[in-house]
Amino acid sequence: MSSLTNHTIETPNERQNRHKAMEAIKVLNTLREGFKTPPNAMEYFYNLFEEVYCNQKALHCDKVKVGTMCIQIPSEIIYALDGVPIRLCNGFYADDEIGSDLLPQKACPLVKASVGHLASKNVIDKPDMIYSPTTCDQKTKAGSIIESFGYEVVDVAFPRTKESEISREYFRRSIREFSADLSSKMGKKLSRKNLKAAISKIGYAQSLYHKLSEFRKNRAVPILGNDMFLVTNAFFFDKIDNWIAACEKLVSELEQRVQNAVHVAGKVSPRIVYTGSPPIFPNYKVPLIIEDSDAIIVADETCSSNRMFNDRVAVDEWFVNDMIDSLADKYLKACTCPVFTKNDDRIRRIIELVRSHNADGVIYQAFAGCTVYELEQRSVLEAMEREGISILYIESDYSPSQQGQLSTRVEAFVESLKIKNRNKK
Amino acid sequence: MKRKIQNFINNINLLKVRFWIQLTTFILFVYGGYFAIDFGSKLPMFTCPYNTQSAGTCYLLPLQHQLAMPAQILLGGAGIGVLIGLLTFVFWFIFLNKAWCGYACPIGTFQDWLTGLRKTLGIRYSTYTQNQFEKLSKIKYILLAIVILVPLLIGVGAIGNDWSAAFCKICPARMISPMFSGDFSQWVIDFSTTTAIVLTALGMIFSALFLVGSFVKKRFFCFFCPMSALHFIFSKFAIVQLRKDGSKCTKCGDCYSVCDMQIKDIADDVTSTNILRDDCILCLKCVAACPEDDVLHFDILNFKAFSSTKEGFEKRMGMEKPKGAFDE
Numbered sequence: 001m002s003s004l005t006n007h008t009i010e011t012p013n014e015r016q017n018r019h020k021a022m023e024a025i026k027v028l029n030t031l032r033e034g035f036k037t038p039p040n041a042m043e044y045f046y047n048l049f050e051e052v053y054c055n056q057k058a059l060h061c062d063k064v065k066v067g068t069m070c071i072q073i074p075s076e077i078i079y080a081l082d083g084v085p086i087r088l089c090n091g092f093y094a095d096d097e098i099g100s101d102l103l104p105q106k107a108c109p110l111v112k113a114s115v116g117h118l119a120s121k122n123v124i125d126k127p128d129m130i131y132s133p134t135t136c137d138q139k140t141k142a143g144s145i146i147e148s149f150g151y152e153v154v155d156v157a158f159p160r161t162k163e164s165e166i167s168r169e170y171f172r173r174s175i176r177e178f179s180a181d182l183s184s185k186m187g188k189k190l191s192r193k194n195l196k197a198a199i200s201k202i203g204y205a206q207s208l209y210h211k212l213s214e215f216r217k218n219r220a221v222p223i224l225g226n227d228m229f230l231v232t233n234a235f236f237f238d239k240i241d242n243w244i245a246a247c248e249k250l251v252s253e254l255e256q257r258v259q260n261a262v263h264v265a266g267k268v269s270p271r272i273v274y275t276g277s278p279p280i281f282p283n284y285k286v287p288l289i290i291e292d293s294d295a296i297i298v299a300d301e302t303c304s305s306n307r308m309f310n311d312r313v314a315v316d317e318w319f320v321n322d323m324i325d326s327l328a329d330k331y332l333k334a335c336t337c338p339v340f341t342k343n344d345d346r347i348r349r350i351i352e353l354v355r356s357h358n359a360d361g362v363i364y365q366a367f368a369g370c371t372v373y374e375l376e377q378r379s380v381l382e383a384m385e386r387e388g389i390s391i392l393y394i395e396s397d398y399s400p401s402q403q404g405q406l407s408t409r410v411e412a413f414v415e416s417l418k419i420k421n422r423n424k425k
Numbered sequence: 426m427k428r429k430i431q432n433f434i435n436n437i438n439l440l441k442v443r444f445w446i447q448l449t450t451f452i453l454f455v456y457g458g459y460f461a462i463d464f465g466s467k468l469p470m471f472t473c474p475y476n477t478q479s480a481g482t483c484y485l486l487p488l489q490h491q492l493a494m495p496a497q498i499l500l501g502g503a504g505i506g507v508l509i510g511l512l513t514f515v516f517w518f519i520f521l522n523k524a525w526c527g528y529a530c531p532i533g534t535f536q537d538w539l540t541g542l543r544k545t546l547g548i549r550y551s552t553y554t555q556n557q558f559e560k561l562s563k564i565k566y567i568l569l570a571i572v573i574l575v576p577l578l579i580g581v582g583a584i585g586n587d588w589s590a591a592f593c594k595i596c597p598a599r600m601i602s603p604m605f606s607g608d609f610s611q612w613v614i615d616f617s618t619t620t621a622i623v624l625t626a627l628g629m630i631f632s633a634l635f636l637v638g639s640f641v642k643k644r645f646f647c648f649f650c651p652m653s654a655l656h657f658i659f660s661k662f663a664i665v666q667l668r669k670d671g672s673k674c675t676k677c678g679d680c681y682s683v684c685d686m687q688i689k690d691i692a693d694d695v696t697s698t699n700i701l702r703d704d705c706i707l708c709l710k711c712v713a714a715c716p717e718d719d720v721l722h723f724d725i726l727n728f729k730a731f732s733s734t735k736e737g738f739e740k741r742m743g744m745e746k747p748k749g750a751f752d753e
Contacts, residue, residue, distance in 0.1 A: 163693070165555040196743075203744030210735055314679035314714035314742055319549045322682070329678035333692070336675075345676060348695065352673055 013122040017056060019094035024053035027282040031226055035291065037264060039223060039257070041250040045230050048238060049281060058124050059239055060084045064186060067127025067151075069114070069143060070135045071303050072158055072335065074327045076313070077179050079240065080198035081186040086127050087236035089304065090114040091280030093398040102145060103138075108369040109398040110280065111138040118146050125237065127151065129185060131178060133158040136339045136372050154181060161341045162332055175328040176321075195323050199313050205240065208247040209309035215254045216298045217357050222257035223250075224264050225274060225297020226287050232305040233281045265296035270417035272297045273353045275346075275380070276365040277373050278304035283398050286365045289407045295414045299353040301346065306353075307336060338372035346376070347383045354389050360417045361390035363410070368397045390417060434730070435737045439713035443527075447534040454480050455531050455605045467513040470530035471652060473602035475593075475611055483598070484514045485572055485652060489590045492576035499580055515659055522663035523656050523701065526647060527708035531605070532598050536639040536646060540685075543640055551641045558687055561648050562704055568592065568651035587620040594624035597635035597646065643685040647706055657703040666724045667707060671695030673720045680711035680721060691721075713741055 010018070028046050031038060051057040066083040068075075075085040090096075090113035099107075099116025117123065129152040132143030140155075147153040157174045159167035183190055209232065215222050231250065234243055272290055274297045279287050290297060300306050311334035315326045336346040350362060362384060366373035377393050384391040392413040396402060453462070454472040457480020464481025466474065474482035491507045492499070499507070518525065526533050543550065553561060575591045578584045593599050600611040614629060615621040638645035647653060674695045681692035686704040691711050694700065700721070701707065712721045715733030722732040739745055 165689075169554075200743050203739065203742060204746055207735070207739050207744055311675050311677040312679070312716040312738070312742070312744070314683055314716065314738070316683040316685075316710070316714075317544055317550065319547075321549055326679070326682040329682055334675045334677035348672060349675065356673075 013120065016094055016098070016120055016122055020092050021054040023092055023094065023282045024049060027284055027288070030288060031224075031230065035224055035226075035264065037262065038227060039250060039253045041246065041253045042227050042230070044242075044246040044249070045227075045234055048234055049230065052124065052237065053282070056124050059237065060086075060125050065125055065127045066182065067130035069130065069132040069139055071308055071337075072133040072135065072331045073131045073156060073178065074175060074331055076195065076198040076202050076327055077175075077182065077190065077324070079201065080190055080194040081182055081188050082194075083182070083186060084239075086125055088114050088118070088127065088130065089236070089278065089280050090117045091283035091398070092117065093283070093400060095120070096398040103142075106369050108138050108277075108367050108371070109283075110277065110367060110370065111142050112369075113398060115142050115145055118151060119149055121149070129154065131156050131182075135337060136370075138369075138371075154178075159332070160339055162335070163342065167332065168329065171332040172325050172328040175331070176324055179324055190320050190324075192318060192320055192323075195320055196315075196318055199315070199323060199327075201240065201244075203312055205235070205244055205247070206309045206312055208244065208251055211251050212247070212254065213299065213306075215258050218258055219358075220258070220261040220263035221265060221271070221296050221298055222254045222262050224291055225272070225300065226284055226291055228297070229279050229284060229287060229300070229305055230281065232308060235308065236280075236304075265291070266294055268418055268421065270295045270360040270414055270421065271358060273299045273301065273350060273357065273359045273362045274365070275301040275350055275362060277367040277370045278302040279365075280304050285398075285403075286363070286394065286396055286406065286410075289403070289410050290363060290414075293407060293411045293414045295410075295417070298357040298359055301336065301350050301353060303337060306349075310334070338376045343376050343379050347380060350380065351383070351387055351389070354387075359389075360421060361392065361413065363413070364391060364393045366393070366395055368395045390420065431732075432734075432736070435732050435734045436740050437731075437737075438741060439709060440741075443708065446528050447537065450529040451531050451534045454529065455602070457481070464517075465513065467510055467517060468525075469514055469518040469652065469656060470525045471532040471596075471598040471602070471650070472530070473532075473596075473598040475599045476602040476606055476608065478606045479602070483652070484510070485596075485655075486590060486593055488514075489572060489576045489592060492573060493579040493589055495582075496577075496580045515662070518656060518659055519663045520665070521707075522660055522665045523653070523705050523707040524665065524709075525656070526650075526653060526706035530652075532601065533644065533647060533706060535601065535605075536644050539636070539639045540643050548641075550643050552687060553642075555689065558689075564649045565651050565654040565703075568649060569654040572651050572655075585618075585620070587618045588624075591624055592651065594621070595627045595631055597628070597632040599628060600632040601635065644706060647686065648704060653706075654703065660701055661699070664726055665707075665730075666699060667701045667705065667709075667712070668698050668722055668724055669694070669700040670720050670722075671697070673717050675717065677716065679714045679716060683710045683714040685710065714738070 028050055032046055063084045065086050066078045067086050067088045069088055078085040089110060092113055095116040096109045096113040098120050099112030102115055102119060103112050131154050133156045134140045135158055143153050143155055156178050159170050161167050179190055272295045287297060311330050313326050313330050315322050336349050364380060381391055394409060456478055458478035462480035466482045466487050467484045468481045469484060471483050472479045472481060474486050487510055491510055494503050572592045575588055579588055603611050615625040635646050676692055678692045681689060684691055686706060688702050688704055690702055691700055709723055712723055712731055712733050715721045716735060716738040718734050719732050722729045
């Protein structure tokens with residue numbers, strides 16, 4: 001009798017959590033067990049993602065959480081004011097489905113998932129306020145949709161040309177305004193000391209990323225591209241000190257691996273530079289297919305990884321305003337986001353990554369609906385052709401379907417690279 | 426071994442090294458006269474002959490004197506003298522290129538010290554807008570034209586001898602430099618002729634502007650310096666160069682944000698290899714602030730003597746492993 005009366009019906013939130021946990025654990029298990037020899041230091045990251053996305057563990061109960069919609073909000077300033085930046089870009093299909101009811105059919109899955117996640121009100125480490133840089137159309141509009149769910153959303157004006165002096169001035173002012181706004185909300189002032197300390201700490205975190213990237217230039221690549229995506233993805237929400245400590249461990253383990261020439265892929269596995277719409281956990285669909293197809297991702301040009309860490313801040317006199325200006329310049333001028341009018345910097349970055357990492361080809365993924373990446377596809381393909389670099393362009397979304405079609409195309413591309421390499425010899 | 430030395434150089438604390446070099450050259454050129462040191466009168470920097478203790482002096486004064494010779498003499502044998510003067514100037518110049526400005530010029534060093542004073546007082550520097558910058562940057566060519574054309578006009582008799590060394594009369598270095606050895610006698614207005622009144626009064630104004638300007642703006646005077654314009658004509662032939670590998674540049678703007686001269690090309694130009702611009706003082710702060718390996722480099726002939734490196738950047742910007750938390 002009791003089993004009949006005691007039954008409970010799963011609430012929508014519980015169902016959402018269950019679905020998300022399923023998505024998360026599937027990817028984590030693949031990374032843990034699907035490849036040969038993941039580094040021991042990766043265990044920290046596997047556990048972190050499992051805790052947060054399968055067990056709904058909150059990490060920042062005691063801190064003010066500042067949500068950011070894109071990478072152009074300087075986390076240095078947030079840390080300096082004692083907040084925790086939480087990047088809200090989302091990779092769950094379960095959230096994408098919720099977002100689909102709120103956004104147009106053909107909208108970008110990343111934006112739909114981010115909106116869906118916040119719409120569900122089922123948010124671990126719920127942001128106390130959200131800053132939304134006006135980057136692409138969909139992100140820009142998403143800000144006001146999210147506001148209607150009852151979040152405090154502040155738009156941070158962001159120019160879409162970056163060559164002009166006006167844009168530089170504009171974004172410098174914009175970031176100054178952002179600092180003032182956050183400073184008043186946090187009830188704390190930016191000082192030379194706290195801002196410099198934050199810049200140094202982020203700078204150090206970036207230097208760890210640079211060291212990890214450096215290892216991937218070797219012939220024997222000590223870490224999978226998918227594992228790297230997980231590491232950089234953790235930076236979205238992890239406690240920064242823990243992240244730094246875990247990366248230090250990873251760096252020293254990989255150092256050892258490089259000495260022992262440990263290679264995580266096959267001897268003839270083609271080396272791939274990954275670019276395009278960002279893979280955000282657990283949407284590692286395409287990166288996983290690539291590394292499952294006997295290729296190895298040695299570098300990437302995406303905003304969930306390389307673009308977050310690549311560029312650093314230099315300041316001459318270390319006054320608060322100098323630091324803010326230099327931060328603004330870095331977040332605008334060095335940014336290779338396709339929202340800008342011109343695409344040259346991004347193309348140069350991809351070529352430079354191919355050369356420095358000795359890559360055999362580029363895989364360019366765009367989310368169906370991620371208009372800017374779709375638009376840029378042509379110019380990048382043309383540039384790669386000019387440079388004699390093989391490139392594969394694929395479109396995908398967050399749905400679990402498409403696997404067969406995508407893996408066939410990726411496998412064919414990888415095969416062609418192998419043949420090309422063999423013929424070279 | 427070679428690698429080690431290179432690493433050591435690329436990791437240096439440039440600001441400190443530069444401070445000591447500047448202090449040394451300042452003492453050498455400003456007070457060298459006390460030790461009977463003399464590098465001649467064709468030096469490519471503002472070590473002013475009005476300061477009697479200078480060890481070698483600025484080329485602009487003899488240049489003006491030589492060009493002011495009567496035209497028929499100048500076009501005759503005396504022209505060779507002018508040419509030799511110019512060659513001596515170029516000889517000195519090619520060794521250091523514009524590093525004469527960034528490392529040796531006493532007037533430049535003095536401005537850096539004023540900057541240091543401002544920094545200690547906690548006052549932020551001012552900058553020009555890009556528009557102002559482009560306009561002001563042309564003034565040095567106008568001043569260079571004054572250096573060359575006014576003496577030639579004297580030579581053909583179009584204007585009187587009271588215009589002799591006209592540029593020096595309005596140059597702030599004439600008043601500032603002698604002060605270094607305790608001589609304030611240049612701070613006067615010469616009432617002998619109308620021209621003299623006007624020129625020396627202008628000099629007084631410019632000197633006052635110099636002191637105020639370089640307090641609020643880094644290297645205020647160097648934007649207007651005709652020597653800098655003259656340098657630029659010969660800079661391609663110098664044995665030291667500032668070069669850039671644009672393919673690896675990410676345009677992050679770090680070099681631009683530390684540039685005393687606000688040279689935008691240093692960050693935004695990714696096609697030129699030779700990145701030395703007319704306003705550059707070759708202080709190399711940009712190389713020290715560049716976070717990418719080998720993007721900016723200071724070359725002696727074709728050898729990379731000082732290159733930007735990730736490691737050097739992290740050291741100089743204090744981005745090595747932090748010790749404390751943020752709010753300590």
